[in-house]
Amino acid sequence: MVDSGGNPRGITRRRALVAFGASLAAVAIVVSAGSIGAGGSNAESTEIKLVSPRVVVLKSQRIMHLFDGDALARTYPIDLGTSPVGQKLHKGDGRTPVGTFHVVTKNAASPFHRFLGLDYPGAAALERGLRLGLISTGEAAGIRRALAEGRCPDWGTALGGGIGIHGRRRGEDWTAGCIALADADVEELFSVLRVGDVVEILP
Numbered sequence: 001m002v003d004s005g006g007n008p009r010g011i012t013r014r015r016a017l018v019a020f021g022a023s024l025a026a027v028a029i030v031v032s033a034g035s036i037g038a039g040g041s042n043a044e045s046t047e048i049k050l051v052s053p054r055v056v057v058l059k060s061q062r063i064m065h066l067f068d069g070d071a072l073a074r075t076y077p078i079d080l081g082t083s084p085v086g087q088k089l090h091k092g093d094g095r096t097p098v099g100t101f102h103v104v105t106k107n108a109a110s111p112f113h114r115f116l117g118l119d120y121p122g123a124a125a126l127e128r129g130l131r132l133g134l135i136s137t138g139e140a141a142g143i144r145r146a147l148a149e150g151r152c153p154d155w156g157t158a159l160g161g162g163i164g165i166h167g168r169r170r171g172e173d174w175t176a177g178c179i180a181l182a183d184a185d186v187e188e189l190f191s192v193l194r195v196g197d198v199v200e201i202l203p
Contacts, residue, residue: 053192055165057179057201059084059096064165064179066189076189079180080173088125088177090134091160096177099124100200103193104152105164113167113183114190118199119147121159134158150196165189165199 050068057064059080066074082094089095097120105117121129126143129135135143135157146153155161165179167186174180179201181189193199 050192053194053197055189055193055197055199057096057199059098059201059203064181066192074188076181076185077169077171079169079171079175081175081177082173084173088120088160088163089128089132091158092176093160094177096175096179096201097122097125097163098201098203100198101163102150103195103197103199104150106190106193106195108190110166112178112180114186115164115166116186116190116193116199117152117162117164119153120161120163121153121157123147125159129157129159 050066050073052067052069053073054067054069055064056067057078062078062080064076064078065072066076081088081096084096086095088097099120099122101118101120101122103116104119105115107115107117121143123144126135126140130137130140139154139157143153143157153161160177163177165181165186167181167183169180169182169185
């Protein structure tokens with residue numbers, strides 16, 4: 001059988017499948033995948049391809065899941081802030097915030113080995129800050145504008161900021177509110193996540 005262009009339909013279908021596979025490979029992100037080794041980092045890895053990377057952090061379990069869409073690709077052990085339970089309310093409370101955030105900065109030269117900055121404070125935090133009188137309407141407007149434009153919000157208000165994912169994991173809760181991974185794990189995550197990717201932090 002032939003298609004309307006005079007080509008055998010089987011050949012046309014195979015060519016379409018090859019083209020689709022090539023386009024998918026072009027946008028895929030290569031990352032090592034495997035189980036968590038005895039030292040707390042991923043070992044004996046095999047390569048997988050991630051098209052839609054996203055992160056889910058489970059604070060109470062001290063783990064971070066890396067997904068490709070809905071498929072689990074990796075699980076990493078993590079450290080949290082010095083006061084890990086509850087929502088972050090203000091600068092200096094030592095809490096890791098809960099909510100849905102996005103990667104807004106990437107720093108490969110961070111003193112914490114790698115740093116993926118998140119867009120905290122988000123909309124919920126700024127509204128809470130306004131109700132509690134922690135920020136002015138002008139500061140709230142600036143944060144709201146940055147979030148709408150996909151930029152890093154002001155990290156210098158009383159709500160706190162500079163929250164992100166970095167290395168130097170110690171096996172205890174020690175950060176100012178960030179999420180710490182083993183250096184090898186944050187290197188891997190750094191190579192996968194892009195600015196704009198979602199990081200969901202759950203209690």
